Amino acid sequence: MSENEIITTQADRLKELLKQDDSHHTKIISITSGKGGVGKSTISANMAYMLSDMGYKVGLLDADFGLANLDIILNIRIKKNLVDVLNNKCSLADIIIEIKNNLILIPGDSGDEIFKFDDDILAEKFLSDAEKLLGDLDYLLIDTGAGISKSNQAILAESDEIVVVTMPDPSAITDAYATIKVCSKFKKSVNLLLNFVKNEKEGELIYKKIAKVADDNIDSLDLNYLGSLSRDLLISKCSQNQLLFAKDYQNSLSFFELSEIIRNLIEKLEHKLLTSKRRSFALFVRRLMDRF
Numbered sequence: 359m360s361e362n363e364i365i366t367t368q369a370d371r372l373k374e375l376l377k378q379d380d381s382h383h384t385k386i387i388s389i390t391s392g393k394g395g396v397g398k399s400t401i402s403a404n405m406a407y408m409l410s411d412m413g414y415k416v417g418l419l420d421a422d423f424g425l426a427n428l429d430i431i432l433n434i435r436i437k438k439n440l441v442d443v444l445n446n447k448c449s450l451a452d453i454i455i456e457i458k459n460n461l462i463l464i465p466g467d468s469g470d471e472i473f474k475f476d477d478d479i480l481a482e483k484f485l486s487d488a489e490k491l492l493g494d495l496d497y498l499l500i501d502t503g504a505g506i507s508k509s510n511q512a513i514l515a516e517s518d519e520i521v522v523v524t525m526p527d528p529s530a531i532t533d534a535y536a537t538i539k540v541c542s543k544f545k546k547s548v549n550l551l552l553n554f555v556k557n558e559k560e561g562e563l564i565y566k567k568i569a570k571v572a573d574d575n576i577d578s579l580d581l582n583y584l585g586s587l588s589r590d591l592l593i594s595k596c597s598q599n600q601l602l603f604a605k606d607y608q609n610s611l612s613f614f615e616l617s618e619i620i621r622n623l624i625e626k627l628e629h630k631l632l633t634s635k636r637r638s639f640a641l642f643v644r645r646l647m648d649r650f
Contacts (some may be wrong), residue, residue, distance in 0.1 A: 384495045388517040390502040397553040402501040404604040411463035414496040420466035422503045433600035439465040450487040458614025460480025488640035499526040512649045515544040542579045552586035585619040
């Protein structure tokens with residue numbers, strides 16, 4: 359059985375589990391990092407594209423409020439975003455961008471105004487629209503900002519899964535560990551993904567070093583290793599030309615490696631699905647607002 363067939367089989371099994379629940383369950387996955395420049399947004403965009411190709415309905419939320427850039431990666435233009443919706447300048451339907459079948463982008467903003475919103479009437483309208491328009495998402499992938507700001511922590515705390523992205527750089531590894539330590543205050547399990555590694559062995563070695571420090575200093579944390587992406591000129595080429603390797607280079611090493619990472623994440627979700635909380639995009643935003 360090929361790699362893609364294995365992933366598809368696991369995806370079908372997870373869909374069957376979803377169907378067993380008579381209320382729709384959106385899995386909320388935040389992709390974050392301790393510092394910028396580790397490829398977090400590129401991974402978010404390509405992962406969302408691959409999940410949508412597998413038949414899932416996926417929403418991609420640009421919550422990198424300091425440097426929202428998914429529109430650049432996806433080669434699209436945006437005029438308004440979530441803050442405009444909450445300020446009653448447009449509707450939620452006006453800002454949702456369909457990237458392809460089963461994949462939409464929800465543009466964020468370069469600021470954290472969404473958390474300071476206090477108009478109850480407009481908020482309720484927004485939440486009602488969110489449930490109507492986004493209530494059937496299978497996955498919501500959130501591209502967070504780098505670091506451990508208050509707004510980032512709120513997003514991570516309300517997510518079903520956290521994926522921390524880092525790279526073989528001492529400062530990036532230190533910042534990734536700091537992020538993992540903060541996440542351990544509200545999550546028992548955190549996922550780690552290594553980017554720009556020389557090879558698979560280097561990725562595993564760095565993971566083991568981080569896991570050893572975490573095991574010695576953090577109580578009751580399961581640090582789950584999802585896998586690694588090799589340093590590949592193809593990824594740089596795609597970034598420069600606003601392409602997705604998940605779309606345009608499906609025979610590449612990067613595509614294969616990210617497929618393996620998604621397979622590992624799906625396996626974890628299979629085990630957690632029956633005991634996890636019911637979620638939706640609207641409920642997620644409501645809980646964020648309640649934190650501020």
